[in-house]
Every structure is written in C-alpha cells, then in structure tokens.
Amino acid sequence: MNPALHTEHLTATDLSIGYSHRGQETCVAEALELALKAGEFICLLGPNGAGKSTLIRTLAGMQAPLRGSLKLQDQTFHSIPPRERARMISVVLTEALPVGIMDAYSLVALGRHPYSGWLGGLDDTDKERIAWAFKAVGAEGLEGRQIAELSDGERQKVSIARALAQEAQVMLLDEPTAFLDLPRRVELMSILRNLAHREQMGLLLSTHDLDLALRFADRLWMITTDGQLIQGYPEELAMSGEFAAIFANENLDWDAERGSFRAHPDPCLKAHIEGDGIHALWTRRALERLGFGIAKSDEKSALSIQVFDTDDHTAWAVARNGNQATHTTIGQLIDWIRAEDWSSKN
C-alpha cells in the first residue's frame, strides 16, 4: 500500500457551484462531495454545458462556490493568501496565451512568481525547477522559441510546464487536449498520468475524450446535465451502464464490450463476417461505418464476407443473393458494397 494515496490534497464538502448574478442564483451542480488525492489522475467528464469548466474554476478559487466548503491541504481555501495558494494549486486554462513577443522560457518562468522576489529575478533553484518542468512535459528545446511560433501541442506542453513550475501539489486542467490531434492527445494524457503517479500530485483534467479518459484516468468524475456528479473507477462506470445513462441518446449507443459509443445502433441490414485477425476487425469497422449491423452466426444476413489469407495476400470473398465476388483490397470491397443497390431487402 502506498500511504501517500490517502493524503487528500483538495476536498470539497457539500459544495454547490454555479453563478450568482444580481442576487439570482443559477445552480449548476449541488451537494458535491469531492476529494482529490495525492498521486491521483482524475478525468472530469460531462456533456457540453453540464458545468465542467464551472467546477474547475470553482475548485481553482476563480469563482466563489454558492455554498459549501473547499479545503486545500486541510486549510480553508479562501483563507489562504494568494501567494501561498499559488504554491499549492496550479491551473491550465482554456484561455489563449499571449501571442506577442514572449518566448517559452519567459512563459514558464512566470510559474515561479509565487517564489521569486519583487522584480521576479530567478535564482538557481528557480532555473532548476524551470528546466525540470520543460523536461517533465517533453518540451526540451522549445525554451527559446516564441509562443506564437509553437504548434498547438507544443503550446499546450509549455502551458503545462508553466503550471508545473509552480511546484503545486494540485493541478487543475480545463480541456487541455481540446485542439490536439489524436497522437498528441495520447502523448499528453500519458505525460500527465505519469506526472501524477511519479510526483504524487493530484491532477484533475476535464475532457470530452471519453475513450482516452477510460484508458488513462485513475478515477472519473462525471457531471450530468441535472447537476449530479458520479464518481468511480473507469471500468466500474463502463460496466455499470452509467456512461450509457449520461451520454447516450437516440442516435448514440454505448457499447460496453468495446468501451466506445456507436452511431446507428439499429441497422436494418446485417452482414455476416468470417475470419479473424486485424483484417477481419477492420472489415467489421468498415461495414459498421457503411451502416451494416454485424450478424450473429445464426442470424439471417443480407451479405456475407469471408476474410481469408492466400499465400501472399489477404482476400475478401463476398456473397450476396448467390452473387459471388472476390476482392484483394479492402478498398475494392468498400467500393463494391457502395456500388450495390441496397434499397430492397431481396
């Protein structure tokens, strides 16, 4: 057992979040009981508008909670002086960084403000920590580059390095993967998870990426549109159908077996696919994309495909109403399926 896992860095008791405008309260979620522990990487999920950003901003102290208490390492959040608080909690926001004249090093150095003197001069400890932050996010070599010249992925890394330079035990990130391509998203998620585990930090990240959240998060927090917050281990929530309840609608179906959502849950045409291995897997994906359901072995099907290996290549044998054809690439197969007339079920 790792004792550090029981240290609670950030706790919320009976927390209500939302907006208060001219005495009128708009409550987004209420009665939240939350704890972000050391060494824990939590993903915050929820449909658009459910209040992910509101929760992040409230936990970061940028927005007052409507009710309830918030504690940072056993101290009441709002009683901590700003400079002390900045050493305990850091944030990565969706806000655009300045794109004017500023290099990545200067940006990350701003993370040392809670430690430096009135002119912001950097001593050796500061420089070491900045270098460490660059290394931790894999952004070495970007130090002298202008922020404006960085790609989205690099900018996001530098932005996280800036937060890391604050040496806080808690880091809150608001959709840091939103503008990144898939490989960059996977990279960033694994960097963050490793940071949480290695440095015993509590990391909370809001994201729209269910798939990556399921694969990387230690725990999930899910906000529902009616202001509930469901917590649990990713696998637990996937199996229990909580995912389906929150995100699924008439066009989208949660596939608990694969851990992903599927469009067109109810296709009228079914195809029968024989074969295994990667080619068969992607053939199934192709047919689903084209609107077919995959028939079970005893079900009636409009189309049957056999994926088999010959001596030097893979081939697809298709049978429909007694018509037979063999294709040597998946592209040919797809073109053939699309060219066929599927309007009648004969």
Add this chain to the structure above:
Amino acid sequence: MSTANPHTSPRRSATLFALLGLAVLSVAGLSACIGTTPLSIETVIKALTGSPGIDPVLQQIVIDFRLPRILTSILAGAALATAGLMMQTIFRNPLADPFVLGVNSGASLGVAIVLLALAPAGLSLTAGLGVSGQILLILASSGGAAITLFTVLVLSRKVDIMSVLIIGLMISYTVGALVSILMYFSMAERLQSFLSWSFGDYGNVSWTQMRAFAPAIIGALGISLLYVKPLDALLLGERYAESVGTRTQRARITILFAASILAGTVTGFCGPIGFLGIAAPHLSRYLFHTSSHRILIPASILVGALLSLSADFIARGPGLDVSLPLNAITALIGAPVIIAALIKQRNLKRLFG
C-alpha cells in the same frame, strides 16, 4: 536568461540601454546648445557648473529656460511611455495609450474647468499660478484622467478588448464636447491660453512648477517599478495572474492610478501629447525583444525620453524662427512607427507582448 535566444541575452540588453542613454544625453546636449541663441557646448557646461567667466544672461538662458525644458521633455516622455506600456498590459490591447483611451481628454476637461471656469478667481496657466495653483492643476488633470480611465476600465469588464478602444474613443468625443461647451462660454483671452495649452508645449514648466511636476512623475514611475511582477503576470490575463499569486484587483487599481498620475500630470502641464504612449513601448519591445516589464519599463522610459526630446527639438525648428505645435510633431513621429510595427508583424495581436 540562460537560453539560446540571442535576442534576450543580458549583454545585448546592457548595450542597448547604454546606447539609449547616450542618445538621450546627446539630444539633450543638442537641445541645450541650439535655439534662438546658439551656444557652444563649452558655454553650456560653464553655465551649468557656474564657472565665474560666464555671461549671466547666457547662464540664465541655460539654467532657467533650456534646462527645465529638457528635464520636462525627458520626464514627460518617460511618463507617457510608461503609462502607455502599463495600459497596454492591463487592457491587453496593443493600441491602448493615454490618448486613445480618452485619458487625455479627461485631463483636458480637468484643465479646462480650472482654466476656463475657475479662471475668474485669477488662475491662468502662463502667469501667476503659484505652487498651490500648480497642485490644483495637477489634481484637476490627474482627476480628470483617473475618472475617464476608471470609467473605461469598468466598462471594459463588460465588453471585449476591441470594444474598449471604441468606448475610449466615444468617451474622448463626449469629454471633448463638454470642453467645447465650456469654451463656448469662455472669454477670448482665457480661450487663447487653453488653445495654446492644447497644442502641447514643454516650455510651460519653470523651476517653480518643476517642484510639483518632477516629484509627481518620479513618484508614479517608482510605483510602476514596484509592479513589475504583477504586470508580467497580467500578460497572461487576469485568471492566470491570480493563479500565480497576484492580487489582481489591487494591482490593476494601483497600476491604473499610477498611469493616470503620469498621464494626467504631463497633460496638465504640457498639454495633450499623443502617440508617445503607443510608439515608445512598441519601439522598446521591438528593440529588446522581450515582454518582461523588468526590461520594458526602463526601456520605455529611455525610448520615451528620447522620442520626446527629439520631438521637442524638431518642434522648436532649429534654424527656423517659429515653434511648431509639439502635438503635430509627436503624431508625425509616432504614427509611422505604429504603422511600420503593424506592417512588420502583419497582425495586431502579435504586436503585443
């Protein structure tokens, strides 16, 4: 900084600071020598050191006319540049400056009220204004500046950044209209004194007035140096600034307070002087290639002083018998700088550190 970026090396910055300092001294020297009575540099030095062989008339020209004028130019340039820099950071807007955001017109209104409305009490800008009158003038122009600046600030929280400029412009027009109404009901000679004030002139500050002018500006510059770190943090926007431990509310108010003292004092004594507040910070960013206020504040002070001295030097028309409106010269210098910077960066946002 220990990075490979040659632009931000301390050595380059030190050289640039030395060169700028030298340039300021040279133009100041030139201004001391050239004028309606050309003087040699020896005469100027003799006058300054008070050596016994100097003609008392020449000494008076140097000590009582040229020296205050040079000091005024330097202080006014430094003040406007620093005010512009701070406002650009606070509003996160590359075009923010005392002039654009209506601060100058606010200060004008304050001055107009003092000169035009209170004038029956015997106040006038050029004559008979004792130290208490000076302080009244500073208070009026700083107060006018502060009121417009805080109005813009309050409104700017409700709209996007570009709208802030439009709001500043509208406030300028509104205040300008109020000034016109005041002018309409004023007597001709008072109008004359207000009009000549509105052309901009560094020659109004005598040693007596310098006793109020210099401490106000040096004090406010001191305040701005205390806020180097919050200014740097505010480049990231208020939320990020808060997250690194900045007390943003307090920082913003104090910084804007310093900016209105700077802009208000200069406007009160020297008239509304445009463009220095935008051009000097942009030139500084361009020269030093940094967004750090630790460098940019001293750099803007030097660049502002240099531009201001040069503008005054040109305005007094070396070799000419006339003196041109200072306002016109700063616009002629400042506007091309801004256009060049925009064209070079191709993007308004990129201009801004």
